[in-house]
Amino acid sequence: MALVLTRQNVRTLDRTQFAAADGLQRGAYILADAPNSKPELILIASGSEVALIVAAQQQLLTQNIQARIVSMPSWEMFDGQSQEYRGMVLPPAIGARLAVEAGVAQGWHRYVGDRGDVIAVDHFGASAAGEVVMREYGFTVENVCRRAVALLHIALVARESIRWNLRLGKPLGLFNRRYPRDDIATGNLVLNSFNLCQQVQQFL
Numbered sequence: 270m271a272l273v274l275t276r277q278n279v280r281t282l283d284r285t286q287f288a289a290a291d292g293l294q295r296g297a298y299i300l301a302d303a304p305n306s307k308p309e310l311i312l313i314a315s316g317s318e319v320a321l322i323v324a325a326q327q328q329l330l331t332q333n334i335q336a337r338i339v340s341m342p343s344w345e346m347f348d349g350q351s352q353e354y355r356g357m358v359l360p361p362a363i364g365a366r367l368a369v370e371a372g373v374a375q376g377w378h379r380y381v382g383d384r385g386d387v388i389a390v391d392h393f394g395a396s397a398a399g400e401v402v403m404r405e406y407g408f409t410v411e412n413v414c415r416r417a418v419a420l421l422h423i424a425l426v427a428r429e430s431i432r433w434n435l436r437l438g439k440p441l442g443l444f445n446r447r448y449p450r451d452d453i454a455t456g457n458l459v460l461n462s463f464n465l466c467q468q469v470q471q472f473l
Contacts, residue, residue: 275316275317276399277317277399279317279319279320280320280323282300282319282323286301287300287301287323288300288301292340293340293342293343294346295346295347295350295354296341296342296343296344296345296346296347296348296349296350297313297339297340297341297342297343297346297347297358297359298339298340298358299337299338299339299358300319300323300338300339300340301323301326301337301338302337303335303336303337304330304335305335307335308335308336308337308363309334309335309336309363309365309421310334310335310336310337310363310365310366310367310417310420310421311336311337311338311339311359311363311365311366311367312325312326312336312337312338312339312366312367312369312413312417313338313339313341313359313366313367313368313369313377313380313381314338314339314340314341314368314369314370315340315341315342315370316342316371317371318369318370318371318408319338319340321369321408321409321410321413322338322369322413323338324410325410325413325414325417326338328410328411328414329414329417329418332414332418334417334418334421336417337363339358339359341368341380344376344379344380359380364382364383364384364385364424365384365385365417365420365421365424366380366381366382366384366385366386366420367381367385367386367387367388367413367416367417367420368380368381368385368386368387368388368389369387369388369389369408369413370387370388370389371389371390371403371406371408372389372390373389373390373391374387374389374391375391377389384420384423384424385420386416386419386420388407388408388412388413388416390406
């Protein structure tokens with residue numbers, strides 16, 4: 270048995286409203302699905318950041334955005350699950366995925382995919398009050414929501430652009446470039462024409 274504690278003031282999850290904690294035995298599990306069971310995006314986190322995506326899900330709902338939240342405490346245990354289970358937690362059709370981890374981003378891209386993004390800390394830390402550091406590094410409900418909305422916006426632009434280019438019989442080479450990133454960390458969503466076409470065709 271192990272006791273895993275934190276000095277952070279995180280909420281205790283009411284398991285009558287969220288999935289049972291024994292889901293962690295599979296490495297990752299759906300903590301709470303979108304209220305309409307049709308998520309537009311997936312928020313993923315582990316540890317203390319789970320409380321952050323729980324709050325972000327509620328905030329996104331006020332914007333009529335349906336989000337699924339996934340707790341992923343162990344990559345290795347999740348990788349050991351059946352393909353069916355992994356696909357149920359992270360459906361390939363939902364490419365808008367945002368992982369939130371107060372650590373390095375390395376490794377998370379396997380789970381967010383080419384159309385996802387990661388809020389992480391890929392540099393040395395800073396000395397300040399905990400709340401200040403977390404805010405400056407973007408670990409706030411507002412920033413999680415902003416980055417999530419940006420992912421949905423990029424997906425929408427790409428989908429509609431491909432739709433019209435296919436209708437007009439135009440080549441898709443225009444996607445072989447970087448879109449303006451705005452609030453999204455640079456370098457994670459390079460839109461490759463061939464891969465993007467394959468990914469988005471399912472929505473056409």
